[in-house]
Amino acid sequence: MKDFGPGFPEWTELGQDGGLDPLGMQRPIEAIYQSLLPGISTITLRFRYYSFFVWMLEVYAKKERNTDPTAFRVFQRRCETVFALICARGSTELGVAGIDWAQKQLAGIVDQSDGEVVIDFSVGADPEAEVSQRYLRNKGGAFGGIYATQMFEMGLIILGNDRNPISVCTNRALPLADAFGAEIGELASIFLGTVRAGQVSLADLDRMAAIKPSKIVPGSAEHGLLVDVLLGKGATASAPDKLRRSTTIMLLQLIEAIQDVPRAEAVKWEWFGAGNATESTEAAPTNEVRTLWALYQACDLMRIAYENVLDMALDILMQSPARRMSLDVLVAELLDHADAPDDLTWQELSNALNKGSTPAEAARQADLAMNEARAAGDRTGQMRSVVALVAALSAKAVAFGDLLDQALDAPDHFHSLTTEVRFLRDRCDDSARSVVGAMFRERVLKRHLWVASRKFRNQKAYTFLMEPEEGVLRYRSHFRVSPSSPRLEQAMGFLRDVKLLHDARVSESKGLTKFGRAELTAV
Numbered sequence: 408m409k410d411f412g413p414g415f416p417e418w419t420e421l422g423q424d425g426g427l428d429p430l431g432m433q434r435p436i437e438a439i440y441q442s443l444l445p446g447i448s449t450i451t452l453r454f455r456y457y458s459f460f461v462w463m464l465e466v467y468a469k470k471e472r473n474t475d476p477t478a479f480r481v482f483q484r485r486c487e488t489v490f491a492l493i494c495a496r497g498s499t500e501l502g503v504a505g506i507d508w509a510q511k512q513l514a515g516i517v518d519q520s521d522g523e524v525v526i527d528f529s530v531g532a533d534p535e536a537e538v539s540q541r542y543l544r545n546k547g548g549a550f551g552g553i554y555a556t557q558m559f560e561m562g563l564i565i566l567g568n569d570r571n572p573i574s575v576c577t578n579r580a581l582p583l584a585d586a587f588g589a590e591i592g593e594l595a596s597i598f599l600g601t602v603r604a605g606q607v608s609l610a611d612l613d614r615m616a617a618i619k620p621s622k623i624v625p626g627s628a629e630h631g632l633l634v635d636v637l638l639g640k641g642a643t644a645s646a647p648d649k650l651r652r653s654t655t656i657m658l659l660q661l662i663e664a665i666q667d668v669p670r671a672e673a674v675k676w677e678w679f680g681a682g683n684a685t686e687s688t689e690a691a692p693t694n695e696v697r698t699l700w701a702l703y704q705a706c707d708l709m710r711i712a713y714e715n716v717l718d719m720a721l722d723i724l725m726q727s728p729a730r731r732m733s734l735d736v737l738v739a740e741l742l743d744h745a746d747a748p749d750d751l752t753w754q755e756l757s758n759a760l761n762k763g764s765t766p767a768e769a770a771r772q773a774d775l776a777m778n779e780a781r782a783a784g785d786r787t788g789q790m791r792s793v794v795a796l797v798a799a800l801s802a803k804a805v806a807f808g809d810l811l812d813q814a815l816d817a818p819d820h821f822h823s824l825t826t827e828v829r830f831l832r833d834r835c836d837d838s839a840r841s842v843v844g845a846m847f848r849e850r851v852l853k854r855h856l857w858v859a860s861r862k863f864r865n866q867k868a869y870t871f872l873m874e875p876e877e878g879v880l881r882y883r884s885h886f887r888v889s890p891s892s893p894r895l896e897q898a899m900g901f902l903r904d905v906k907l908l909h910d911a912r913v914s915e916s917k918g919l920t921k922f923g924r925a926e927l928t929a930v
Contacts, residue, residue: 431858432710435823438704440893445647446561453620455905461580462587476572485602489533496612504549505542522610529605565844586629666918671895679704680767724882731827744790747843756839757798847924
């Protein structure tokens with residue numbers, strides 16, 4: 408693999424240990440998008456946690472000074488519980504860990520206007536309490552279970568180890584911790600007092616409303632430092648910082664072009680080259696990061712195309728007598744729906760399918776048709792669209808050049824866009840019917856059996872969706888075909904938290920704020 412720096416993860420295990428990756432194609436996709444938004448995950452939902460947690464770590468290091476991880480966990484979970492209660496009081500904040508538990512505690516109070524009412528949260532915060540009583544089931548809480556690894560990727564903390572089991576702030580995080588402390592001022596004493604007591608009054612929850620994730624003050628020191636961290640700014644920016652910066656700047660550029668905040672799916676198509684605002688954003692500098700996002704989308708679409716084949720094969724098996732069918736008969740039925748001619752080569756069929764459109768546009772049209780056909784139960788339409796999508800992706804792969812092999816260089820047991828394009832190119836002069844038949848048989852059906860057997864052998868996870876049985880395949884269960892989630896929604900949520908985007912929930916304005924435009928101007 409090309410060295411994209413420490414922000415680009417290596418490939419490790421073959422897919423997930425559950426049945427969610429039946430063809431073992433997710434890992435190369437994840438390896439790409441994880442590198443492009445390091446420090447953000449699908450479950451890191453509010454960015455102020457990053458300043459709140461570094462402040463919490465500094466308070467613990469200076470005031471508690473106890474290296475017992477059990478003592479730290481009690482302190483940390485109490486901090487998180489108070490934070491959740493603050494966020495549940497008044498205007499509820501979304502994306503806060505433990506918010507459901509906190510809302511239930513508040514809902515049980517008869518007189519919400521009585522500030523003297525006290526909530527005892529000591530049991531809810533206790534990691535050893537019954538699971539049903541905890542604010543979060545995970546004993547590690549939001550910090551240990553969600554945010555710590557991402558904060559480590561952003562260079563804000565050093566994770567606990569055998570020598571020092573408690574995570575500590577890096578030098579980079581210290582100004583942010585100080586800024587958060589300065590921003591909440593005397594509220595820090597109230598907050599820490601409730602943490603020690605294990606109780607908090609409604610009046611104190613109201614006083615501490617300024618701690619909510621949405622209450623970052625624009626122009627404050629905390630605000631400026633959070634923007635710098637999120638956008639990967641600074642003279643000592645690491646390779647992951649630079650990758651995250653490129654992606655977040657591209658998001659700001661796109662949002663400015665369309666004057667709205669798009670959904671993640673729309674962003675993926677824009678960067679793939681098949682969006683409505685492609686011409687408007689053409690002036691933005693083309694860089695390797697944008698090409699990597701396009702490569703991610705191509706890889707994910709190839710996975711989705713293959714999973715549609717597997718999905719239909721399972722449908723056919725499920726409806727067959729005794730839910731059993733031979734591999735040959737199953738492939739033949741799939742082929743009949745695909746309508747791949749025997750008198751055209753694969754290359755000729757591909758050229759015909761892609762005629763009149765760019766590969767990116769052809770891929771988007773085929774993906775839309777495939778989804779519509781699948782929803783309508785139109786098997787012929789679904790399989791024809793699969794073939795069209797695969798042909799478009801094979802053509803699109805040419806534009807990636809050497810990056811296709813560099814970014815997806817891995818052992819052959821990892822299947823990706825690279826391996827599938829190579830499979831098709833090696834057979835470009837064979838008849839279209841034989842190529843599509845081999846794709847269905849070898850690259851999808853047998854591939855699933857191989858992946859499931861490997862997971863069973865290595866991970867002790869039984870993930871067969873169909874099973875070989877005395878020379879036939881037997882239906883076992885279905886799965887859900889869906890695009891991957893590459894953290895774009897979470898990144899846009901963070902941009903909103905740090906006031907670079909207007910919040911549609913509280914503002915009629917759309918797109919970038921003055922702070923967001925200032926960041927674009929400074930690029």
